Amino acid sequence: MRITTNFRKISSVLGVAGLVALSGNLLADDGFHSKYANRFEPLPAISPIPANNSLTEAKVELGKMLFFEPRISASGVISCATCHNPALGWTDRIPRATGHAAQVGERNTPTVLNSGFFTAQFWDGRAADLEEQALGPIEADIEMNMSLDDAIKRLKGFDAYKEAFARAYGGNGEKQITPNNVAHAMASFQRTLNTPNSPFDRYLRGDLEALTDQQKRGMALFSDSGCGACHTGPALTDSYFHVIKVPGSTDLGRYLVTNNEADKHAFKTPTLRNVAVTYPYFNNGGTATLEEAVQVMGREMLGREYKKKQVDDIVAFLHSLTGEMPHIEIPALP
Amino acid sequence: MRITTNFRKISSVLGVAGLVALSGNLLADDGFHSKYANRFEPLPAISPIPANNSLTEAKVELGKMLFFEPRISASGVISCATCHNPALGWTDRIPRATGHAAQVGERNTPTVLNSGFFTAQFWDGRAADLEEQALGPIEADIEMNMSLDDAIKRLKGFDAYKEAFARAYGGNGEKQITPNNVAHAMASFQRTLNTPNSPFDRYLRGDLEALTDQQKRGMALFSDSGCGACHTGPALTDSYFHVIKVPGSTDLGRYLVTNNEADKHAFKTPTLRNVAVTYPYFNNGGTATLEEAVQVMGREMLGREYKKKQVDDIVAFLHSLTGEMPHIEIPALP
Structure with missing residues (x-):
């Protein structure tokens, strides 16, 4: 633990x-x-905890699983941790991110560290907070390249995720596997990544x-x-x-x-x-x-x-x- | 620690x-x-420890760094841990390995777990032990695609590696950054990965x-x-x-x-x-x-x-x- x-x-x-x-x-x-x-x-x-996403150990643990989860990428080999590599200051230390099918994006990977203190996310601020930010890279075609529907389906294929979502959100674990709950768990995990x-x-x-x-x-x-x-x-x-x-x-x-x-x-x-x-x-x-x-x-x-x-x-x-x-x-x- | x-x-x-x-x-x-x-x-x-590579904490720690080190790949984003993913049973859970430039190899990634107990390495046994095995994937063009010369040069660019090699092998850290010592450290780390x-x-x-x-x-x-x-x-x-x-x-x-x-x-x-x-x-x-x-x-x-x-x-x-x-x-x- x-x-x-x-x-x-x-x-x-x-x-x-x-x-x-x-x-x-x-x-x-x-x-x-x-x-x-x-x-x-x-x-x-x-970092500040938003009123609509209380920080619980169950959400943080689930968020950690999701952060390291490559099966929510089209290739099955790219997770958040691929570019936000914990071994490398939670970034990738290359000029511009390498994502799906070895495509190289336009921008440098920002570190996840202390990102809970930011009031805008991404280089261009297209997400206001970590909850909004979390799902973007899953769907981006040059990053993980997977639709949220497919990602949710993949997660529903694992009993361990059903159990982890039930622990984090109560009720029926399978029904709790939703994009919103994925985002909230990932954001919760990231709020613990401070230095x-x-x-x-x-x-x-x-x-x-x-x-x-x-x-x-x-x-x-x-x-x-x-x-x-x-x-x-x-x-x-x-x-x-x-x-x-x-x-x-x-x-x-x-x-x-x-x-x-x-x-x-x-x-x-x-x-x-x-x-x-x-x-x-x-x-x-x-x-x-x-x-x-x-x-x-x-x-x-x-x-x-x-x-x-x-x-x-x-x-x-x-x-x-x-x-x-x-x-x-x-x-x-x- | x-x-x-x-x-x-x-x-x-x-x-x-x-x-x-x-x-x-x-x-x-x-x-x-x-x-x-x-x-x-x-x-x-x-697992059995070979007479010519005593298992020390310094070698294991160095081997762990090297195992997670993507800068010894041509792309700068692939490390041993990319395919031998600790989150996924130290393998990748896809049919065949995805390596440099998203190339897909011919074979399934074997788990690193308990590999110190094997008396032949790789699916085809082309390496006899972990020391022989360790450098193969760095050089393989569909895996990390980096010459050992370049890999050694990259490692020599980091003071932290000079220090870690000195701790593991004594003497002048920079001179100790050799393919043989890289292989011995990685093998030492892998010998601790048992279940x-x-x-x-x-x-x-x-x-x-x-x-x-x-x-x-x-x-x-x-x-x-x-x-x-x-x-x-x-x-x-x-x-x-x-x-x-x-x-x-x-x-x-x-x-x-x-x-x-x-x-x-x-x-x-x-x-x-x-x-x-x-x-x-x-x-x-x-x-x-x-x-x-x-x-x-x-x-x-x-x-x-x-x-x-x-x-x-x-x-x-x-x-x-x-x-x-x-x-x-x-x-x-x-």
Whole structure:
């Protein structure tokens, strides 16, 4: 029962957080904390839970099964975990996603980690929340390429799923195997995939030793440069859309959802949480290193050219955003 | 440190086994145990360790990283775990393996579980042991499609691998990243992927309640029919080659390795351990259910037509061969 462990961990982290925050007040300042810490928010161990999808262990366990389930793809070999690979920061670390029949999509796979903190999903925000997002990749012809009808039929073929849906939603398990319930279970599982307690979070909570001097300089430059205008909130994203043309991209982005001229080449601000382990970067995955990514962002979004030392400081800071990875044991599927 | 848990589990299982075997001697016979139990061997928790590849925790941990590592494939998205999927009985549960560029191979993916007990590897035995087997799929153009030179170069690009190879083999980590050491680490990891303590094992060790009456009848029929001539030893395979033409297969099998006429259409006896969760069946994966598989084996190998009730009994017995799956936490790769 790994999820029990996760729940236990979550509560223990919250406990530690409280203690550290308390003791932090007693520490001497390092010249950065008093000025910058209140510009940021530490990452909570659990993301907001919507009123219409209470988080239960049964839903999380079911969602985990579904996340690793390749039989809801046309080929029978692609699951959510294929591109959102837990071994690779819950993304695939290739420029653009490879899906059904080895087709390569237009966009870089975003990490699932901390996605419960976003208020828009996908690069173009075409889903508002994880419940809306969950079913898209199953049906997308370049991803899993299976109709929801077929996916539901496949799941109904397994007694273990009937039992798991009954545990999660009560009543007759077979009847509970619906697209809506699939989406709710997957969303519940994803809301547990958070990475609290990064060096940066420990620093914000008062552990002045958690960051190196270089990382503190990077944090200050990040904040003073205005990066935090978009990279804000606990997941360091506003979940909002901004026009950006990164090297090699012609993607119209948000425009394809809204048909609004102003949204041409607009993309959702990606989270910076775990950014050091979710390379390559940007909507087209065309930028391999954090150093290049920081330079591109300086030029495109801030109209400035960072010096090498500045880039190095910001990159050092970004490395401090790698948190504790969720401990996931692979489920044995029926 | 999941592997620590595995080691702990292995020793606890051995302990339980000893106790159960002891108490078993004191139990009344059920009319089957005294006659049949000594025709079989329970599955040990660890497979034989070769003298030239001692099993160490560092090698197992490294082997686990490599097993989940897709960057040693040309596409960057295929790892050992893609086809030997831990969620699916360490196989893929499709008829024939899907590999590089969505190519479909000729043969069904064998499970990795308990493969350390085999004295020949692959369906055609072209590798003698896990060390010889490990590198084949990396280079195969329809599997991972990467030259070993390129794979070694990729691994050398990660500090985490340099450190892991140094931990496993000592000395300079970068220099230790060699095909031989990759193979030894993967083989070490695979030797921990065993499934002891199935109902059948508990029965053999004296727990007469571990099998149902139907399963005991199936065990007796399995043995009396001669299935055990090939399905023998702890993994219920002789690791030897037998001519068999299963429905839909034209594969020349072992002949392609030996060029010996007698080996045409000969394939290695597959393990029956966990056979209920490693469907579909046979070298071409062309048989979907255990019921059909038992009938095919009766006809092709034993020249007999099992009655429906007999098939059901044997299938019930085969279900008792599903053991405890290894608990594997997905490693966080660099």
